[in-house]
Amino acid sequence: MAFVIAPMRTRLGRTLAGCLGLVLLLSGCAKSSYQYDWSIFFNSIFRPDGFILAGVWLTLSISVISQVIGIVLGIFGALGKTARLLPARWLANLYVWFFRGTPLLVQITFFFFGLSVTKIYTWPPINLFGLTIPGEIQAGIFALGVNEGAYMSEIVRAGILSIDPGQLEAAKSLGMTYARAMRRIVLPQAARVIVPPLGNEFNNMLKTTSLLVILGNVPELYVTFSRKNGSGPTSFHPFELFLAAAVWYLLLTTIWSIIQAFIERRLGRGTAGERPASIRERVFGLTRPDARTIGTITGGR
Numbered sequence: 001m002a003f004v005i006a007p008m009r010t011r012l013g014r015t016l017a018g019c020l021g022l023v024l025l026l027s028g029c030a031k032s033s034y035q036y037d038w039s040i041f042f043n044s045i046f047r048p049d050g051f052i053l054a055g056v057w058l059t060l061s062i063s064v065i066s067q068v069i070g071i072v073l074g075i076f077g078a079l080g081k082t083a084r085l086l087p088a089r090w091l092a093n094l095y096v097w098f099f100r101g102t103p104l105l106v107q108i109t110f111f112f113f114g115l116s117v118t119k120i121y122t123w124p125p126i127n128l129f130g131l132t133i134p135g136e137i138q139a140g141i142f143a144l145g146v147n148e149g150a151y152m153s154e155i156v157r158a159g160i161l162s163i164d165p166g167q168l169e170a171a172k173s174l175g176m177t178y179a180r181a182m183r184r185i186v187l188p189q190a191a192r193v194i195v196p197p198l199g200n201e202f203n204n205m206l207k208t209t210s211l212l213v214i215l216g217n218v219p220e221l222y223v224t225f226s227r228k229n230g231s232g233p234t235s236f237h238p239f240e241l242f243l244a245a246a247v248w249y250l251l252l253t254t255i256w257s258i259i260q261a262f263i264e265r266r267l268g269r270g271t272a273g274e275r276p277a278s279i280r281e282r283v284f285g286l287t288r289p290d291a292r293t294i295g296t297i298t299g300g301r
Contacts, residue, residue, distance in 0.1 A: 034239065036239065036240065037234075037237055037240060038240065040234050040237050040240040040241060040244070041240040041241075041243055041244050044225075044240070044241065044244035044245075044248075045244055045247055045248075051219070051224050051227075051228070052221075052224055052225075052248070054219065054224070055219055055220055055221040055222075055223070055224030055225075056221055056248060056252070058137075058218075058219060058220045058221075059206065059209050059220040059221040059252070060206075060252070062137065062140060062141055062144065062209050062212070062218075062220060063202065063205045063206050063209055065141050065145070066140075066141050066144035066145040066148060066205060066209075067145075067148060067201070067202050067205050068145075069141070069142075069144075069145025069146070069148070069149065070144075070145050070146075070147075070148025070149045070151070070152045070201070070205075071148075071149075071152055071198070072149070073145065073146065073148075073149025073150075073152065073153070074148070074149050074150075074151070074152020074153045074155065074156045075152075075156055075187075076092075077092045077095055077096060077149060077150065077152070077153030077156070077157075078092075078152075078153050078154075078155075078156035078157040078159075078160060079092075079182070080092025080095075080153075081093060081096070081153060081157050082157060082160060082161075092153065095149075095150060095153070096150045096153050096154065098150075099146060099147050099149070099150035100150045100151065100154075104143070104144075104147050104208065104211060105211055105214060107143050107146070107147055108139070108140060108143040108144075108211060108212065108214060108215065109214060111139050111142060111143045111146075112135070112136065112139035112140075112143075112215055115139075116135075122135070123135025123136070123138050123139050126138065134217055134218075136212070136215040136216060136217040136218050137212075137217075137218055139215065140209075140212040140215055140218055144205065144208065144209070144212075148201060148205065151201060152198070152201065155194055155197045155198060155201070156190070156194055158193065158194075159187075159190035159191070159193040159194035160182075160186060160187070160190050162190060162193045163186050163189050163190055167185055167186060167189065168181055168182075168185065168186055170185075171184075171185045171186075191267065192267045192268065195260075195263060195264060195267055196260070196264055199256070199257075199260035199263070199264070200260075202256060202260075203253050203256055203257065203260070206249065206252050206253055206256065207249055207253070209221070209222075210222035210223075210249075213226060221245060221248055221249065222245060225241045225242060225244065225245040228241055229241045229242070
């Protein structure tokens with residue numbers, strides 16, 4: 001029993017040590033020449049203005065749309081990598097190789113500034129359902145989605161390969177086409193393996209949207225706090241503002257971790273010998289060493 005509890009105590013001890021270190025950091029604030037205004041921090045968390053709430057909403061919107069694009073591209077990429085047609089395999093492998101092998105920041109800069117300056121595509125504003133979507137947001141969503149598709153290709157491919165090939169052969173023997181067998185037999189079973197790393201990828205997507213600061217006119221959460229630090233009554237208070245931004249990101253990822261744990265437990269019902277990660281384990285990483293949990297495949301970031 002001591003062997004089982006010891007790792008959990010170690011993780012908990014590290015967490016408490018980190019909190020203690022933060023307290024010590026804050027306790028030394030009075031010795032600094034920096035003029036702290038903690039009302040900025042608490043107002044940003046408990047009384048957020050419209051700019052912060054709009055930034056949170058835009059962050060969620062960009063993350064969801066980009067992730068959906070990544071899932072769709074990931075399915076096609078995985079099918080291409082497992083296809084018998086050689087050109088399809090080459091194209092899928094080239095796509096995954098390029099977008100996993102180059103920095104996302106470079107991709108964002110290339111798609112917006114590179115395509116715009118060469119007039120290949122200038123990202124004109126789009127009016128959709130009464131909303132005007134600026135080109136910067138379009139380019140950001142496109143870059144995030146295409147990059148995510150490369151990682152999702154490997155995740156979906158791993159899920160497909162985890163299913164017994166006999167399942168596909170049995171479906172074909174019943175007269176199903178390859179596409180129908182994948183859609184109705186293989187992919188639904190592979191979802192139990194795909195969903196945990198997919199959730200981890202979305203968790204990462206929520207934070208990766210901050211890279212869109214390079215485009216300027218994308219007022220997501222990080223950009224909103226950057227602007228508050230640059231002008232207005234809260235200017236030149238980076239400690240309070242970006243600490244508040246970190247709390248908002250932590251809140252978003254924690255809520256998603258709880259949702260992810262619920263989804264995994266639903267998918268893991270009726271699976272012998274495996275136990276889905278609990279909410280506590282998903283959020284805080286307090287896992288028992290003898291527990292076999294679903295979600296061993298990671299996003300590979």
